[in-house]
Amino acid sequence: xxxxxxxxxxxxxxxxxxxxxxxxxxxxxxxxxxxxxxxxxxxxxxxxxxxxxxxxxxxxxxxxxxxxxxxxxxxxxxxxxxxxxxxxxxxxxxxxxxxxxxxxxxxxxxxxxxxxxxxxxxxxxxxxxxxxxxxxxxxxxxxxxxxxxxxxxxxxxxxxxxxxxxxxxxxxxxxxxxxxxxxxxxxxxxxxxxxxxxxxxxxxxxxxxxxxxxxxxxxxxxxxxxxxxxxxxxxxxxxxxxxxxxxxxxxxxxxxxxxxxxxxxxxxxxxxxxx
Amino acid sequence: xxxxxxxxxxxxxxxxxxxxxxxxxxxxxxxxxxxxxxxxxxxxxxxxxxxxxxxxxxxxxxxxxxxxxxxxxxxxxxxxxxxxxxxxxxxxxxxxxxxxxxxxxxxxxxxxxxxxxxxxxxxxxxxxxxxxxxxxxxxxxxxxxxxxxxxxxxxxxxxxxxxxxxxxxxxxxxxxxxxxxxxxxxxxxxxxxxxxxxxxxxxxxxxxxxxxxxxxxxxxxxxxxxxxxxxxxxxxxxxxxxxxxxxxxxxxxxxxxxxxxxxxxxxxxxxxxxxxxxxxxxxxxxxxxxxxxxxxxxxxxxxxxxxxxxxxxxxxxxxxxxxxxxxxxxxxxxxxxxxxxxxxxxxxxxxxxxx
Numbered sequence: 269x270x271x272x273x274x275x276x277x278x279x280x281x282x283x284x285x286x287x288x289x290x291x292x293x294x295x296x297x298x299x300x301x302x303x304x305x306x307x308x309x310x311x312x313x314x315x316x317x318x319x320x321x322x323x324x325x326x327x328x329x330x331x332x333x334x335x336x337x338x339x340x341x342x343x344x345x346x347x348x349x350x351x352x353x354x355x356x357x358x359x360x361x362x363x364x365x366x367x368x369x370x371x372x373x374x375x376x377x378x379x380x381x382x383x384x385x386x387x388x389x390x391x392x393x394x395x396x397x398x399x400x401x402x403x404x405x406x407x408x409x410x411x412x413x414x415x416x417x418x419x420x421x422x423x424x425x426x427x428x429x430x431x432x433x434x435x436x437x438x439x440x441x442x443x444x445x446x447x448x449x450x451x452x453x454x455x456x457x458x459x460x461x462x463x464x465x466x467x468x469x470x471x472x473x474x475x476x477x478x479x480x481x482x483x484x485x486x487x488x489x490x491x492x493x494x495x496x497x498x499x500x501x502x503x504x505x506x507x508x509x510x511x512x513x514x515x516x517x518x519x520x521x522x523x524x525x526x527x528x529x530x531x532x533x534x535x536x537x538x539x540x541x542x543x
Numbered sequence: 544x545x546x547x548x549x550x551x552x553x554x555x556x557x558x559x560x561x562x563x564x565x566x567x568x569x570x571x572x573x574x575x576x577x578x579x580x581x582x583x584x585x586x587x588x589x590x591x592x593x594x595x596x597x598x599x600x601x602x603x604x605x606x607x608x609x610x611x612x613x614x615x616x617x618x619x620x621x622x623x624x625x626x627x628x629x630x631x632x633x634x635x636x637x638x639x640x641x642x643x644x645x646x647x648x649x650x651x652x653x654x655x656x657x658x659x660x661x662x663x664x665x666x667x668x669x670x671x672x673x674x675x676x677x678x679x680x681x682x683x684x685x686x687x688x689x690x691x692x693x694x695x696x697x698x699x700x701x702x703x704x705x706x707x708x709x710x711x712x713x714x715x716x717x718x719x720x721x722x723x724x725x726x727x728x729x730x731x732x733x734x735x736x737x738x739x740x741x742x743x744x745x746x747x748x749x750x751x752x753x754x755x756x757x758x759x760x761x762x763x764x765x766x767x768x769x770x771x772x773x774x775x776x777x778x779x780x781x782x783x784x785x786x787x788x789x790x791x792x793x794x795x796x797x798x799x800x801x802x803x804x805x806x807x808x809x810x811x812x813x814x815x816x817x818x819x820x821x822x823x824x825x826x827x828x829x830x831x832x833x834x835x836x837x838x839x840x841x842x843x844x845x846x847x848x849x850x851x852x853x854x855x856x857x858x859x860x861x862x863x864x865x866x867x868x869x870x871x872x873x874x875x876x877x878x879x880x881x882x883x884x885x886x887x888x889x890x891x892x893x894x895x896x897x898x
Binding site for chain 2: 439447
C-alpha cells in the first residue's frame, strides 16, 4: 500500500466518521427549515423542498428567546468569571507547592469532578433553600455550576502553570518584584492562553447547562435557553421544526465561537501554551 | 579590603537532608569568587540562599554590611544570571533588560537610555526589539548578563551560566565575563562544576563537597597546596595520581605499584608505619629512559591531542603522565618516571588530609 493511498484512505475514514458525528447537527438545521408535512414524510428528504427561513424570527418572537439567551449568557459569564478568579488562584497554588496537603487537595478537587450534577442537585437545593440563596436563582445556578466545573478548570490551568518555569519567577523576584508582582507580570501573561482556553470551554459548558437551571430556577423570566427548550417539548409535541429552530438559534453562536477559536483552543490544549 | 558578602555559620536543611553545614565565607568587595564542586555539593543552594531564593535554617548572611538573612530577594539588591538564562519569553530584549527598572519605577525615557547603553557594551544594540525565542544561545546568554548589569547591583550571582553553550563559545564567554567584572568593579559570585572555569576566572575559589567547604583560597594556592585528597583530585586536569604508600624508618615512603614495594626518598611528617597517599600531578611526571628515573614502569596506552600526549602506565593503580609535545612511545614500552620532590603531595590515608 503506497503512502498516498493510505493517506487518502485514512482521510476517507475520517470524513465518514465526521459525517456520522455531525449528522444530528445537520438534521437539526434542515428539520428547522422543513414545512410541517415535509417533516413527517417517509422516506425523509435530505434537503427541504421549500426552506422556511421565516421560522427563525417567528420562533424567536414566539418563545421570547431574547430573554432565554440573555439568561444563558448571564449564567455562563457569571460562572466563568467566578471560576476564572478562584480557579486561577487555586491552580497556581496547586502547581507551585509540593506536599502532602497539596496532594490531598488535588485528590478532593478531582473527586468533585466525579460526582454527577443529578446527584449533587438535591443537597445543593436543600442548602440553597436553607441559606436563602435560592431567592436569587441565577446566582444560585452560577454557584452550583462553579462548584461543578471548577475542578476541570483547575486541572487544565494547573498544567499550564506547571509549564511556566519556576526560574522565570525567581528571576523576577531577584529583579526586585514581589511574589504577587511576579505572578501578575510574568506567570499570568505566560499562562494566558491556557487560562483563556479553559475559560472558553467552561463558558460553552455553562451556556448549555440544564440540570441545575431546571431545578433551581422556577420563574420563567429567569430561565436560560436550555430550560426554555425543554419546556417547548411536551409529551405530545409535533412542532419539531420549531423546536429545531429554537435549538439552532441556541447553539449556532457557540458553534461559531468554537469554529473561530478552534485553532487556538486545540493548540492551547495540546501544548503547554508556551514559547 | 571591605567585605561585601559574609556567610556566618550558614546551615540549610531540606527535611532530614543537611544541604549546607556551618558555612563560613567572606567575600571581598570587588572580587570574583567561584563556588565549585561536584553536583549536589550545595554550591547552587549557597548561591540561592544568598539571592534569597532559599531560606536558610541557621546562621546569617550579610551583604554590604547589612544582615539580609530574613529579607526577600527584592530587598537584597543582587542580580542573578540563571543557568537557563530565565529570559521572560513574552518580552522583547529591551523589556527584558529594563524589567527591574520598571519594577523600581524608573521613568520610561531613562529606561530606554539605560537599555541602549548596556546593549551597546554587550553587542545587543541591533537585537533590542527581538524576542528571546528569536535569539541564538550566545545572544540569550548576553541578554541574561545585560539584564544583570543594567541594575548596578551590590553583587552579581552566576549560576552555571555557561553550561548551555558549546565549548568554543564557553571559552570566549569566560574571558568576556571576567572582563566585564573588571570593568564594572563589581563583586561576583560564580557557581560552576567546571574547575577550569573556576581556576581561570576567579580571584578566590571555594571548593565544596556535601555541604562543607573543603578548601578556599587563590586558584594557584589550591593547585599547589590542596588541603586534602578531594581538593587535590578535583582541582587540575587530568586529575592527580594517588599512590598508596607506607612511611618507612628514616622518613621516606614505600610505594607498591604492582611489582613489589618501591622505596622513594621523600621527607614525610608522619611516624614510621603510617599509611599515606602520595599524590603526583600528571604534568609533574616526566618520562625518561628506563633506569634513569625514580622508578620504571610499562606503558599501557597513549593518547595524543597533537600538542600534548597523555600516557597511562600499566601499573596498579595506573599513573597518568602528561607530556608536552609528541612523544614517540607506544604501549608496552618500558620507561623511567621522574619527578621533583617539590611536586609531591602526601595525604593521610585515613583522614585524607594533607601532611
